[in-house]
Amino acid sequence: MDNKKARSAGGSRWTQQRAAISEQIEKAPGFVSAQQLHEELMHAGHSIGLATVYRNLQTLADEGLLDVLYSDGQNLYRSCASPAHHHHLVCRQCGKTVEVYGTVVEDWARKIATAEGFTEVTHTLEMYGLCAECTAAANGQNQRQE
Amino acid sequence: MDNKKARSAGGSRWTQQRAAISEQIEKAPGFVSAQQLHEELMHAGHSIGLATVYRNLQTLADEGLLDVLYSDGQNLYRSCASPAHHHHLVCRQCGKTVEVYGTVVEDWARKIATAEGFTEVTHTLEMYGLCAECTAAANGQNQRQE
DNA sequence: TTGGGTGCAAATGATTTGCAACATC
């Protein structure tokens, strides 16, 4: 659960700061930005430099312990529960996130890429929508908002 | 072909600058950054402000005439040939881009999202890899570079 | 001990914005 240290790569040390960051991001319900996380950490009583948060977030992401998402001009991070490759279905309205597993996309991507002669293929896939609650809310208040 | 004006939304004017930008980006072989495009325009003899390039790129993208891609801390734009939804397979090395069509991902995404109760689903999918040439080049020079 | 980690503040770099001059409709 919180024993991320074991999963950490060899080259990096397990400091208090990293522990705090790692812990805090797991509490977050969805994706959070570095700044957001830093603020939360400060409120939680920790005293960590913003740069340290950035540095660790990057390191943790590199080690595969975090998922990264780019949105609105900034990177958002999220604790990555499973080491398995997966995607996200994020609610545009409330931010609710569902982790989606499945090899359909992977297989398809690999097939297409191979057909084109590409190797070392990776991909990024994110899905956005309105979750059930937000859809209901939207319909209840106004037919269409744009 | 180059009659993008017709496709332009009603609220925006078709200025020389927008025409130049629109034209230049169509010549680009792959994705280009705003700065890159601006530089090319200057070289091509046009005198356009960087801000104008940014503004137009955004507008054009909003109108669906351009594809946007975020990579390496900046947005990259590319002329969107077909109005049809498609994805890209980009070579990490040389930037060669292949447009990929197919409904596999779309169908899958819609199915998953619906199952989770989401509506108004959209998604982003980009694929990266090494194209045939770059793969060959990489193998020829060194077994593995990292 | 000792090299990686941290904190701070300054630096960077892409993108945005205020505002007066200007072109398009």
Added chain:
DNA sequence: GATGTTGCAAATCATTTGCACCCAA
């Protein structure tokens, strides 16, 4: 002629970095 657009420069803002000090191994 009115209004959206352009240009420039200054302003933002997320992220990075230099460097002296500190701590985990």
